[in-house]
Amino acid sequence: MQVTNIHKRKLKLPKDQVTVLFKTLATKEDKIWPLENWPAIRFKETLKVGVKGGHGGIRYTIIDIKEGNSIKFKFSKPDGFIGTHEFYIKEVDENSTEITH
Template identity: 45%
Template sequence: MKIINIHKRVIHQQKINVVEILKTLSTENDKIWPNENWPEMKFINGIQIGAKGGHGPIRYYVEKYDPTEIIQFRFSKPNGFNGIHKFEIVELNKETTEIKHTIDMYTEGKGTIFWFLAISSLHNALIEDGFDKLENNFSNNKKFTKWNMWVRFLRKRMKKRSKA
């Protein structure tokens, strides 16, 4: 099944400031990934073309990397996820920047079921949390996107399983 999932956020900052925050992705001083509530994004040698890593059960490698424009990852797991996800940064004007996250993939078999039952909702919440964290680097009025009931239910189930 074809999956296109896009999240965008307009940040009222110059592109260079947003780029600097995105450069911290998957570092010890990560200022975008919401690892306070989600599995950490990890890469053994940092983000560079060919680097392998992921978060939780999702695995991927860096396919394209230009820190001022794009970080593109290609899925390697779970089985049935065939495609990419990427962050893009676009200057809208001198004081406004858009960050965009896109998943563009085909799913098959268990990957399709996994996507629809759990990953889609969890992914949407994770990305919005990450965009909140990014935007909060520049604001005193902290953003916080509330999780929907399904996400809260799934996270509670996952917590119970990890304790067992």
């Protein structure tokens, strides 16, 4: 069974300010991950290609990072999760930005 699940949040902030917030992903000061609804996302090292981590029982490896634009993970657990998980930032206009997850 193929599943596609896309979440979007629009922020009334310019992209450069959202990029600063994005750098907090997977830190104790995380301003991006929806901590109110999901277990915290954590990695064994700083965010870079090849680093392993996850949230809850879901595990993945970082396979691509485009500084200030996106980060992409490949699932490794649980069994049967085949595919990717990604965040990307898109400027909507000079005063708003959309984060897609």
